[in-house]
Amino acid sequence: MTVLEISDLIVRHDLASGAALPVHRDAVLAALRAAGDRRGARIVRRLPHHDGVLDAAAVDRILVRTHTELQRLNEELRIADQLAELLVPVLRAVTRPGERARVVDVGCGIGYAIRWLAATGTLAANTIDAELCGVDFNAALIGEARRLAAAEGLECRFVLGDAFDLKDTATVYISSGVLHHLRGEELGAFFRAQAGTGVRAYCHFDIAATRLAPVDAWMFHRARMREPLGRHDGVASARRAHSDHELMSAARSAAGAGADAVPADAAQQPVLRVRAADPRRAARALAGGAGGARAGGAPPGRGDRAGAPAVVSAGFAVPVTLALLALVDGALAGHRAATGRSGLIRKRAYYVVAMRRGLAAGAAVLGGLALVLGAVLAAASDPAARYGQLTRAGIAMLWVLGPFAIAVLATLAGYFTLPRRPATFLILLGLGPLTLIRPWLTVAAGIVAAWTAPAWPVAGCAVLAAAGVLLVEPWVHRRWYADPHIGAAYRGRIRGRISGLLTGSRAGCCVRDRCGP
Incomplete structure (x- = not known):
């Protein structure tokens, strides 16, 4: 099909x-x-x-939002780093000393790859002088790419039009996530049109056509993207990915001598060709490969059997541990709320602000919960016994949330310390699934604590605590990062449905529902 x-x-x-x-x-x-x-x-x-x-x-607004969220995936999977590992030796192989190369990104979207190269200075750090240019047919995406480049003062340009019909010939063509859009004869025509420009080399990245690719795509896009269109097309892209044989056949159908290769990678596969005057120099440069580039308690229910010292210790350690977990989760929730909303390359300060907002929201939720807990203790006939019940409910939550928190912290530590390939593996098989199960585990922790609670006030506090944790991220996102057009369209659909129900007119409901703001 x-x-x-x-x-x-x-x-x-x-x-x-x-x-x-x-x-x-x-x-x-x-x-x-x-x-x-x-x-x-x-x-x-x-x-x-x-x-x-x-x-x-x-x-246009939907496409810009989708491409901005897609940039987040590229950042986490370090696609630009992988591009640099290949691009640097390729440029060394096909350019002469003192010559300025021209790198053109075909179908650049909002220009992430080009802007990343410009912002990090990767090529200059490897003594390569190159002009950076991105080309796309979509005016809205090109406009956004230009705006983002200007905001960071990057030395690169973006052109609206056909990348194979530029006034100045490209030295190297690159692309990311373009080839799977080309079906049938279109793929071969793409490579032939490229060859007709006289380009010396190309390096096109696309999704690796593996059996697990659609599953990975569903999981990752579900965990990382908000736009329904982006989630849909992310899985469709993986299902449409070309096999190595299809890519090689299409590349070889283009005229011109050269060497084609499709190096294997866990998530992305590049199809590469280099055409140089000195094949031996090209082979030596490519042999450098990746090394040539430099980019700038006890189980639930047993607590009551412990002696007095253990009860005192748990009565202090459990709430403190849960509070710390809630605050860390709040900071990470702020980060998640902000991701995919900024297309800038340098955004450390942006994420610091987002995490502070999440931390503040988490602290506000903790403050509200503390007031509720205080009221529950004050209303109890035996506050000390009620406090012990609350402590045991907290221990039950930790038995669910503790292993999850350890797994998240270990995965994050590995992602930031390991080389690119194992770090990418951790993202695909670690943070992606963990992000998806986080709300379900939080709900499970609340249910377990409520189920084992001896009194309904304790069960209510457990449920309230779980709900508060889940509230932080949507609160931060809606308060600071949600696109106003989305809210307007949603309100318009709700008004349309209410109007349709009141008037009994299905058509009237549909007109409002579809026209949006």
Whole structure:
């Protein structure tokens, strides 16, 4: 069955002028339904439209948000680092001493790869002088790339148009996540058009076509992306990924001598060609590979059997431990709320502010919970006994949350200390799944503590504590990082549905629901 990506269907451009063309929603829905993609059709039905034509401005905003979230995935998987490991030796192989190279990113989107190279100074650090340029047909994405580059004062440029029809010839073409969009003869035509420019080398990255790729894509996009379109297309991309054989056949169909290779990688595969005057020098440079680049208690229910010292110790250690876990989780929740909302390259200060906001929100939730606990203790006929019950409920929560917290901290430590490949492995098999199960484990901790609690006030406090932890991230996100257009569209849909229910008019409900703000 044909697998389609929504982003390929909701945008059309005149290849000659680059102008955006109107897209009829019914045509997109028909294509998705014909492909058996009901989920994709539901997503498109929610897109704003006017008289059956998709609202271009709303579509542009969705695409910019989706590409910004996609940049987050590239950052965590360190795709740009992998690109640099190959690009540096390639440029050394195909350029002469003193010559300025030109690196062109085909289908650059919001220009993450180009801006990363400019911001980190990777090429300059390896004594390579290169002009950095990104090209895309989408004016909204190019506009965002230019805005982000200007905001950080980066020396790179972005062009609206055809990357293979530039005035100045590229030395090396690069791309990331473009090739799987090309189907059938389009893939071979891409490489032939590229060869016709006289380019000396190219390095295109795309999703590795493995059996586990769709599963990994679902897990990672579900954990890291918020846009329904991005989640849908992320899995579709993995299902559409070309095999090594397809990529090599298409690359070799283009004229010109050279050496093609598809090095293996856990998440991404590059198809690479180098054409140099001195093959031996090229082989020596490529042999350097990755080394050539430098980028700048006891179980629940047993606590009451312990002696007095243990009870005193648990009565202090348990609430302190739970409070510390809640504060750390709040800081990380602030980080998660902010990720995928800024396309800047240098954003350490941005994340510090986000984590402070999450920490403050977590502290506010803890303060509210402390007031509730104080009231529960004050209302008890025996405060000391009630405190012991609350402590044992806290121990029950720690038996659920403790191993999870240790796993998260260990994974983060490994990610920041290990080399790129094992760090990528930890992201795919560690942080991704852990992020997905976090809310379920928090709910489970609350249920376990409430189930084992001897009195309903204690059970209520356990449930309230779990709910408070889960409240922090959406609170921070809605307060500081949510796109106002999303809230306006959501409110418009709710008003439309209420109006439809009151008037009994299904059509009236749909008109408001689809037109958005």
